[in-house]
Amino acid sequence: MAWIFCLHSFTTKHQRVITPFEINTCLALKLIKQFCSSSLVLPLDHDPCFKSHSFYASLIDNSTHIRHLNQIHNQLIVSGLQHDRFVMTKLVTESSNLGHIFYARKLFDKFPIPDCFMLNAIIRSYSRNSMFRDTIEMYRWMRWVGMCPDRFTFSCVVKACTELLDFGLSCLVHAHIIVYGFGSHLFVQNGLVVLYAKCGRVGMARMVFDKLYDRTIVSWTAIISGYAQNGEALEALRMFNQMRSTDVKPDWISLVSVLKAYTDVDDLEQGRSLHGCVIKTGLEEEPDLVISLTAFYAKCGQVTVAKSFFDQMKTPNVMMWNAMISGYAKNGHAEEAVDLFRGMISRNVKPDSITVRSAILACAQVGSLKLAQWMDDYVAKSKYRGDVFVNTTLIDMYAKCGSVESARSVFDCASHKDVVMWSAMIMGYGLHGQGMEAIRLYDAMKQAGVCPNDVTFIGLLAACSHSGLVKQGWELFHCMRGFGIKPRNEHYSCVVDLLGRAGYLEQAFVFILKMPIEPSVSVWGALLSACRIHRCVTMGEYAAEKLFSLDPYNTGHYVQLSNLYASSRMWDRVAYVRVLMKEKGLTKYLGYSVIEINGKLNTFYVGDMSHPRAHEIFDELQRLERRLKDVGFIPHTESVLHDLNYEEKEENLCLHSERIAVAYGLISTAPGTTLRITKNLRACVNCHSAIKLISKLVEREIIVRDANRFHHFKDGLCSCGDYW
DNA sequence: ATAGGGTTAG
Structure with a gap:
């Protein structure tokens, strides 16, 4: 009767009672709205007016609770409409829209035909x-x-x-x-x-x-994003241009796909012009397009631009947070990424698994073990503890933060392990030069019935080459085809590295000549690097020539060639490479080292005097140098002075950034504490031998992560076996 | 009466 009541209260204003027969669609909808916003109960009466087919349909459309549908269903049974296809189909749809999928299925199952x-x-x-x-x-x-x-x-x-x-x-x-x-x-x-x-x-x-x-805009978007998702960004962009020659106008969703393609190829200029196009079409307010623009600028290194988009949004959603956090993480702004992640939690925005993965990635880049443990604790308390993707990222993070043991314990605790997780752990061992451990894990993986993939073999081959396991690596490379895996350039460059580092330069060269695919930059790069180690100028020059034609604006190749000349004391050639670099407008990277003390990251450049405790640091450095001299350490000043890979402008070798970081670590931590340092370039020959001795003199374990791998210094020795 | 394309990522 309450329903009738409602009808009355609605019509009192008009001083008359509307009979149920007068209910037209408009009025019915108004009534239904009241019905839906209240908890009014439908009467089980037999009023003939309620038997209208379309009446029930609009009633169903405007229901907001399963209870309403339940009542309507009862009414339908009473009115004999429970076999009406139209109304029952609506009821099924609406129940599932309200999330009651099993109720919908029950209705469906009861329906005769x-x-x-x-x-x-x-x-x-x-x-x-x-x-x-x-x-x-x-x-x-x-x-x-x-x-x-x-x-x-x-x-x-x-x-x-x-x-x-x-x-x-x-x-x-x-x-x-x-x-x-x-x-x-x-x-x-x-x-x-x-x-x-x-x-x-x-x-x-x-x-x-x-x-x-x-072809509608939907068809074009489907094919453009299809190419973008499959890593064929250039083809995606080609399709976009083809679309522009038709009269199909891009909308915001299609622009999101195109932006993704520009993001993938890091094409800042084209992306910028697309941004202009977005403004012209008046779509710059579209929230999801703003997110894509943010992700684009962040990934292309324009983090300030990205941040301004982020700041403009009043209530950024998870994807916006993710775009910004991962953008920071990928551009070396790891601290900002982690800060943003913390900010997100404090603003009670729920991170999803991608947020967590991006934040972990940022921690991996900082290389701070403290931060890594904080992240691990966060995951332990979250619902992502069992997430394969998150756990894989954690393994990678711990390995990159210097603790292969912690990586292993995450690995051991993970209930579900897929190929990628096994591969990540194998990679971790490789990073720390534990090649035998990597191979043991590979055997265990096969025992567990997990089939290796192409990435597993990259990990294995890299592990072998970092540990000098030439024979094992060579055999593993030849196992690949047995698993139906065609070697890619990444695999070939691992093998070249493996042979080259071990001194088999001729074999490495022949191996390249026999490759069934065109050797990439990384393959020639591995050869050049091996030539530098073994001072093989002729072959190195050949490799460098290939590299300069394939990748002319990469500073790294010039630095390697210059180092090769320097190691052979060919100073005129060193100078010549410098001229080449100047002509191309290239400058070498600035080396720096980071050490974390009490949760605070300290960055040092060469001869860096900017630290508040600079005086104490330099006192400690001098003390260390005296002690090194006392035990007979002689620096190879001459070659290093011309080493372009290094911070060569300083005449004083002990002022290299990793040495400053070591000194600061020693004066600010308790005796016996392990020092963990992250360096952006490859370890310098001189500092490597100096730190080996320092580890013995001060009885400390010193772990240095360089651009390629880890060095665990202990008792005067390094885990890399001086092989890097 | 009902639908279709996209973004963050190991």
Whole structure:
């Protein structure tokens, strides 16, 4: 009776009582709104007016609680409408919209002979609730009972295949689509473009796209993002330009895809001009486009621009936080990334697994073990403890922060281990020069029934080359094909590194000549680096020539060649390389070292006097130098002075950044504390031998992470065995 | 009566 009550109260203003027969659509909607916002209960009466088919439909449309639907269902039973296809289909749809998918299924199961509409309703329910296996199951059942799927069915089924990434199933569904005559239906075909692209078959996606007789902005976006997702950014951008020559106008979603492609290829200029295009089209207020712009600028190193976008947003969502945090993390602004992550938590914004991964990545870049442990604690308390992706990032982080033991304990505790996690742990051992441990883990992995992939072998080969395990590495390289893995340039450069470092320069060279693919920059780079170690000028010059033509603006190659000349005391050639660099407008990287004391990161450059405790630091440095001299340490001044890889302007070798970091560490920590230092360049020959001795003299363990690997200095020795 | 494209990432 409350319902009638409501009717009365609504109409008192008009001083008359409207009979239920007078309810037109407009009035019904107003009433329904009241009904929905209150907890009024529908009366179980038998008023004939309630038997209207469309009345129930709008009632269902405006329900906000499952309780309403339940009551409507009861009414339908009473009114004898429980077998009405139209109303019942609406009821199924609405229950699942309200998240009551099992209730919807119950309604469906009770319905005697469902038609295609109702089946679509339940298929769509599963699809919307990410229950893609059930979507497919329902589709199978539909075909089993001999019902004809329509374009709506296929829209949902294609979506389910996309999410399940099941290529075999996708092909089958594609065949059905053709058989049932939807081979040229625009929406279904657009779905197929997305489907094949997501399955990594962008070529097939393109085939479907090319056959489209009518291409909407959705079709173009599907193929552009398909290329972008599959790492073919240039093709994505080519398609975008092709689209611009048609009269299809880009909208904000398509611009997001194109921005992603520019982000992937780091094309700041093109991205900027696209930003201009965004402003011209008046889409710069579109929140998700702003997020993409932020991610783009952040990834291309324009963190200040990105931050201004971020700051403009009143309430940034998780994706915005993620774009900013990962942008900071990738551009060496790790501290800002971590600060932002902390800020996010303090503002009660819930991080998702991507936020956590980005923050962990930032910690890995800082190289601070304290920060790493804080992050690990955070994960332990969060719901991401069991997340394979998060745990893999944690393993990588600990390995990069110098604690391969902690990495191992995360690895051991992880309940679910996939190939990538095993590979990350193998990589970790490689980074620390524990090649045998990496191979042991590889054997355990096979025992556990996990099949290695291409990344596993990169880890293994790198581990072997960092540990001088030439024979094992060579054998592993030849095992690859047995697992159906075709070696890529990364693998070839590991092998060149492996052979070259160990002094097998001729073999490395022949190996390159025999490669079935065009050798990349990294392959020639490995050879040049080996030539520098073994002072082989002729071959080194050859490798450098290749590098200069393939990658003319990379400072690193010039530095390597200069170091090669310096190691052979060919000073005129060293000077010549300097001229070459000047001509190209290249400057060498500035070396710096970071040490964390009491949670605070301290960065030192060469001869850095900016630290508040600079005087004490330099006193300690002089003390150390005296002690080194006392035990007979002679610096190789001459060669290092011309080492372009190093901070060569200082005549005083003990002022190199890692030495300053060591001195600061010694005066600010208790005796016996392990020192952990991160350096942006490769370890310098001189400092390497000096720190070995220092570790013995002061009885400290000193762990230095250089650009390539870790050095654990202890008792006058280094874990790398002077092999780096 | 019902739908389709995108962003952060090991």
